[in-house]
Amino acid sequence: MTEAPAPEAPAPLRSLLFCPADNERRVQKMNEIRPDAAALDLEDAVADANKTAARALARAGIASIPDVRSYVRVNHPSTGRTQADIEAVIQPNLDGIVLPKVEDVETVRAADEWIGEAERLHGVAPGSTRMLILIESALGIADARQILAASPRIETAIFGAHDFMRDLDIDGLDHSDSAEELLYARSALVLAARAAGVSKPLDGPFIAFQEDERFLAMCRQARQFGFRGKMLIHPNQVPLSNRGFEASDAEKANARMILELFAAAEAAGSGAIVHDGRLVDYAIVERAEKILGV
Template structure:
């Protein structure tokens, strides 16, 4: 964050006609200008945010069981940003092969929305059989990748990444086209979230299975509520580890009670406050509330746009920290503004 003693520049809409005398430069502005600066340089894990377009992020991911072909079709007509064609927990063991056929048929018919395929974990099911259904896709332009359930360590990610390497090679897809969204469902997985996030360049984001009486809560042994203190640390740790690994797309798990809209809104608001940018859905009726909470409002968007304009104007004058609406802002604020605008665009 900018300090009050940093060299400042007020945007033209707020600065007086007589420019204030320049005070001491901040470490960042000194480094950018090439001047000597005290203190260590950024570590290799730190990176300055770009002023260009931020990574694509989905606010909602709607589950559609692979064993229900009518839901695979219906979900594509809904309002969710992206879909999850599920071959894991929502499909009974005896229906796995049939579900793969249904998903393969849906992919062959073409997709109207971005889709992730939730495969079985390589340690627990026929992962390669699940992945093979993507061979039937009518192009992979709307297939975003796979969701890796019960991701416990970096090796889980590497096995899936190798499977995607082979898939892209045999289908002629551009290498690196398909991403991985690890889903943390155990305490062991939470313990290893940073390593999981950095296990492969294919990792596009991170997700926490935060559902009431879901796998993670069962493993944790805690008591779930919409404001659950039992999930405060798991959610916080996941966000911190994902951000430290350079990821911005962080997704909260499903909300199971379809009758309690107020509790759904409360949980979405809590997740956003903690740093999540989206949530998984199990019913179309949940999507509107999720979009409302995870989409920045008009005032937030106006603030972000004004902040970035002020920062750019200051940068044109060689200033790294500017005053905007009474607050000192620098690159950290710009990164937050970029994220706000990305969410506003529903990316």
């Protein structure tokens, strides 16, 4: 298995915007929209008749958005297309591969080998191409820790909520406002990512893309659960997702106050204080530092 850099991403991944790899206009728009990352799709968003031709378009598309962090979602190995998809798109400008519908370690290991071969073929630094793992089923959730630990290329996971609902035969076209029917699966994926030593996962797409307030509420809920960002299906969701996965001004102000008060208390020989009716110790201070990025 190929050696790869540390899994923690070098930049935020609050917004991962998907678009069909065979839609050149939408790919070019990424230069204007500027999500944290773009994902050019060779899988569900491309008709079967266009999947082979879309590979060359994906390769050209990645090269055309050099200032946007970029991924390509390939087809699942069961289609027989994955290796050729990977070989066609690997290049220095590509940040990673999105591997869909992952349910076992063997799928990850096969993809790791194909990526390594393509890196050698195209003169890309060994191990530099990362993987985002889409977990979309009960089996994927059940084995998520082993899956996410299966390759050092893995950056994190993405929760495929709607395919998961279909797999479990959960009623309804969309999840509820509270998404309580997804609580266990989302929490399990966050825990699995932490246990596997990869970065925080991404939450799944929100299909009601015109319901801004509901979408923002779901982003904030996902951040509270331990997700770092969201898979997006519409450009209008990018600024909302970025906002939803960042600390609010009030959170930042409170964190600064905690650090100031604790520093003064520590200088006086105390390792804990009370602020706003709450106990503040070193664990809370560490969380305040993370909010402020210090």
